[in-house]
Amino acid sequence: MATFFQDVYSVWWADLRLLRHLWLRFLITSLVSPLLYLAAFGYGLGRNIEVEGAPYLNFVIPGIIALTAMNTSFNYAGNKLNVDRLFYKSFDELLMAPITGLSLILGKSMIGILRGFVVALLFLLIGAVVTQAQAGPLFLFTLLLTCLTFSFLGIAAALMAKSHQDMATFSSLILLPMTFLGGTFFSVDQLPELMRLFVYIIPVTHASQCLRASFLGNPFPWLSLLVLGGYALVFFAACMQLLRRASV
């Protein structure tokens, strides 16, 4: 068991070394998008609007946190792996190392989880200052689960990709629609029933719902947390399957 955790850490270690060289650049670049969303939607469009009984600023901040966690975790777990696999070919070294596929996938997901969690927490701090709202353990747990889910999705996408362009295509077709349709900027209840059904298929919708309920002090949607956990398991299973197929 100790070897298993050691292997997970070893895989993570290389990504951490890179982060050590680039942490300031990473923090600044990762916070640009959420701050722009906050400025444009929170202060620009949403001033003086109330949604679900809360000021729009309070409503939108958990949504931005969800999409920040999603994008950061996906990009940093997926894009690095994509480059390692297709450009540097250094992923072969991991495949030939005497470690299990499970430790490889978990180790590769850790950098996405860490980066997603840190950026989302920083944005949460900003959000807490401007809204005076608080985030409890459930909020942090949901955030962690969101980062885990999208790290796995990033890894699955990277293992499927046959070129760097494939990752960009995946982001445009899957991540970008989720960014805007996942209940991040608007209340899902306002949507027509058919569209609402579609929106509930999107995993980030459930992340937004959980984070928002926790942030605003509303009843917690446990079912959404379960669905999010289900997605994490499905994406993880996809990673394991794709890893097996990686040696063809």
Next chain:
Amino acid sequence: MIRTEKLTKTYNNFRAVDELDLKVEAGELFGFLGPNGAGKTTTIRMLTTLTRPTGGEAWINEFNVSTQKFRAKQAFGVVQQHVSLDRELTVWESMELHARLHHIARAERRRRISELLDYVDLAGHYRNIVDELSGGMKRRLMIARALLHRPRLLFLDEPTVGLDAQVRRRLWDLIRRMNLDGATVFLTTHYIEEAEALCGRVGIIHQGKLIALDRPQELRRKVGMVAVETVSDGKGSDYRYFADRETAGAYVRTLPREVRTLVMRDSNLEDVFIELTGRKVKE
């Protein structure tokens, strides 16, 4: 050390490796020679667990590479044909990552990394980012990395491809030294002179099939130790092989006047390949 039985890899209808039967003993410096696309890298990828065989079986140190991957992986080190280093890490970090993945204890790790960087003349570059290294230095780093967990078997897939003559000679010295230090070396190459200079035994692969397997000297002897190469107007090159210079000389005396160029020389593995396949290794 390495054993394969009818090892086969098929991509769609293309047989990249076709029922390969091979045995490499411990301590050998074995050369796997063939033109580009002959199946050398696919063979190495199957032996190093990166590619699943379509048929047949292979063992490394008696561990089956398909069903006992974990144990097999501990027995070998690999230097791939392409640079397979994380180019954003430093030289030391690249080595340390490999040491961690192979469960080398912390105290031992430092000692071995220092030793090996010294061994490949990279000790002064341990802080450099990998991307800043020259091609030859990257290759030497990959060799040091592959030796870090002290494997008894080393796969070198075209280790000198793309390197200049001077760097190539330096790598040859390093490969000989590793073999003398006890490592079994499985080397693929399409450079004839490399196989001849380094390998005690050579397997020649062509279109996925092993077409010859013996010591270089024996392979040459089977074809003929002396080669006569002639170029005639309008007929192109012609190669003839003879057991000794005397019989080769007798043949030369019978040649017609149209022969424009005539070369008599010792045969080499290129000649073996031409004789067996009708084409040159680099074609």
